[in-house]
Amino acid sequence: MNKKRVIVIGSGLGGISAAISLAQEGYAVAIHEKNAQIGGKLNVLKAQGYSFDLGPSILTLPHLFGRLFERSGRKLEDYIPIRTLRPHWRNFFEDGTVVDLYPEPEKMAEQARKVGEDPVNVERFLKYSADLYELVNDGYFEQGLDTSDDFAKFYGLWKFTKFDLFRTMHGGVKRFLKTRYLQDVFDYFIKYVGSSAYHSPAFMNCLPNIQFRYDLWYVDGGLYNIAIGLGKLMTELGVEVHLNSEVAEVRKQGERVTGIVTKDGAFHAADILVSNMEVIPAYEKLLREDTQFLRTLEKYEPACSGLVLELGLDCQYPQLAHHNFFFSEHQREHFHTVFRKRQLPPDPTIYLVAASRTDPTVAPPGCDCLKILPHIPFIDDKNPLTREDYLAFKERVVEKLERMGLKDLRQHVVFEHCWTPLDIQQQYYSNKGSIYGVVSDRFKNLAFKAPKQSTKYANLFFVGGSVNPGGGMPMVVLCGQNVAKKVVAWDHP
Numbered sequence: 001m002n003k004k005r006v007i008v009i010g011s012g013l014g015g016i017s018a019a020i021s022l023a024q025e026g027y028a029v030a031i032h033e034k035n036a037q038i039g040g041k042l043n044v045l046k047a048q049g050y051s052f053d054l055g056p057s058i059l060t061l062p063h064l065f066g067r068l069f070e071r072s073g074r075k076l077e078d079y080i081p082i083r084t085l086r087p088h089w090r091n092f093f094e095d096g097t098v099v100d101l102y103p104e105p106e107k108m109a110e111q112a113r114k115v116g117e118d119p120v121n122v123e124r125f126l127k128y129s130a131d132l133y134e135l136v137n138d139g140y141f142e143q144g145l146d147t148s149d150d151f152a153k154f155y156g157l158w159k160f161t162k163f164d165l166f167r168t169m170h171g172g173v174k175r176f177l178k179t180r181y182l183q184d185v186f187d188y189f190i191k192y193v194g195s196s197a198y199h200s201p202a203f204m205n206c207l208p209n210i211q212f213r214y215d216l217w218y219v220d221g222g223l224y225n226i227a228i229g230l231g232k233l234m235t236e237l238g239v240e241v242h243l244n245s246e247v248a249e250v251r252k253q254g255e256r257v258t259g260i261v262t263k264d265g266a267f268h269a270a271d272i273l274v275s276n277m278e279v280i281p282a283y284e285k286l287l288r289e290d291t292q293f294l295r296t297l298e299k300y301e302p303a304c305s306g307l308v309l310e311l312g313l314d315c316q317y318p319q320l321a322h323h324n325f326f327f328s329e330h331q332r333e334h335f336h337t338v339f340r341k342r343q344l345p346p347d348p349t350i351y352l353v354a355a356s357r358t359d360p361t362v363a364p365p366g367c368d369c370l371k372i373l374p375h376i377p378f379i380d381d382k383n384p385l386t387r388e389d390y391l392a393f394k395e396r397v398v399e400k401l402e403r404m405g406l407k408d409l410r411q412h413v414v415f416e417h418c419w420t421p422l423d424i425q426q427q428y429y430s431n432k433g434s435i436y437g438v439v440s441d442r443f444k445n446l447a448f449k450a451p452k453q454s455t456k457y458a459n460l461f462f463v464g465g466s467v468n469p470g471g472g473m474p475m476v477v478l479c480g481q482n483v484a485k486k487v488v489a490w491d492h493p
């Protein structure tokens with residue numbers, strides 16, 4: 001019997017996960033990727049002896065990646081070399097306070113005491129986080145729930161009340177944690193989905209549990225080794241991968257899609273399409289839907305974008321851990337400026353990765369390689385910023401780092417690379433340069449993303465950060481597995 005043919009548009013982690021899962025279900029799968037390599041935002045830059053993760057640098061929930069290997073009788077660790085990190089994060093404040101995050105309760109209690117927080121508050125907060133995670137994971141994550149009907153059926157009214165629906169994420173943090181230091185730190189777990197702790201719903205407080213219960217992981221040699229390991233598995237499963245193969249159009253007939261047209265003009269027929277291109281750009285650019293339909297998608301506003309700055313240094317800053325956060329003096333203002341005013345923040349919270357702290361292969365001996373990532377607004381078409389605006393902001397970021405202890409940073413830079421939201425959009429065709437897909441906002445969408453199956457074309461599915469459960473590596477990998485289940489259920493009712 002001929003296998004049914006599935007085409008996946010894009011080879012981000014969501015696309016790869018869907019391709020592997022569908023190949024495991026017996027479909028003939030081909031991926032068309034516009035770029036010269038697989039991985040999408042999981043990307044790497046190597047130059048002058050430095051190696052930078054251009055995209056993700058924190059791996060969480062590796063067991064979700066492990067399932068892709070286990071379903072083919074293989075083991076993740078034979079393909080991807082992972083290890084845990086200590087501390088998880090180092091947090092720097094303008095007044096000189098430094099506090100680390102550890103998953104071990106005793107060590108975390110010591111850090112809490114250091115900033116005047118009662119360790120019991122942290123324990124209680126983490127219990128609250130664990131309860132929320134259990135709730136969200138059981139249905140929304142694992143069952144791949146998409147619609148309000150799905151939710152009502154799975155959770156029922158009683159469980160729904162447990163989502164802490166009347167608070168924001170910050171409101172949930174503030175209930176338990178009393179010091180500004182730990183409030184700022186736990187609010188910033190929202191970074192995993194590029195949203196605002198002051199505007200996302202309280203159940204986003206499930207995020208710390210992911211790190212505290214399942215640990216925080218690094219991939220030796222850099223995170224791009226995840227793409228290499230998954231690429232090997234795809235080859236072994238016979239998934240066809242077409243690189244430099246941009247999809248320019250999706251052909252449709254009535255309520256079905258029939259295939260894709262690549263930029264070279266060739267038509268490729270398919271029984272089922274899975275788009276790893278985000279929902280809004282795909283409907284707009286590939287399916288050319290009218291404005292009336294596109295307006296129904298406006299609630300799926302993009303998550304934030306970022307300034308992605310890589311610096312190769314001729315020295316090391318020993319005070320840095322592998323993962324570091326330099327907090328805004330006024331974090332509430334930071335969130336409001338980025339997510340409501342949509343302006344570049346005067347005093348941003350900055351994420352800084354110094355992978356050279358624990359991985360000697362990513363920088364020359366005695367040198368640090370830094371990836372610096374402040375979250376900034378997605379591209380505002382009505383008020384667009386220029387590359388020069390972003391570069392002026394970059395100077396502000398570096399000045400803040402120098403002020404907060406990285407003395408003479410600029411004098412030690414021997415290699416520099418910088419991507420603005422304009423580059424991110426161009427590179428991945430993400431909606432307005434978003435780096436995590438759709439924003440999680442209590443008022444706009446209650447943190448729901450678009451459904452995985454198209455509401456217009458029955459054999460068109462979506463995977464990745466713009467559909468449920470949203471952005472972040474583990475979530476899009478889970479999404480790929482759930483999309484495959486949806487395809488099978490639809491194809492074999």
Ligand SMILES: Cc1cc2nc3c(=O)[nH]c(=O)nc-3n(C[C@H](O)[C@H](O)[C@H](O)COP(=O)(O)OP(=O)(O)OC[C@H]3O[C@@H](n4cnc5c(N)ncnc54)[C@H](O)[C@@H]3O)c2cc1C
Nearest residue numbers: 010012014034040041055056057058247277464465472473
């Ligand atoms: C700087 C940065 C830091 C991050 N940090 C972390 C982190 O530490 N931990 C974490 O878990 N997550 C992190 N993320 C988020 C994470 O990288 C993403 O959520 C995830 O990788 C997105 O996967 P995806 O499947 O949604 O698609 P993407 O990675 O966006 O892939 C989509 C793919 O589709 C291709 N494509 C689009 N349109 C077409 C077309 N028309 N034809 C052909 N191909 C097309 C694109 O080229 C791309 O390869 C970070 C992201 C960035 C950018």
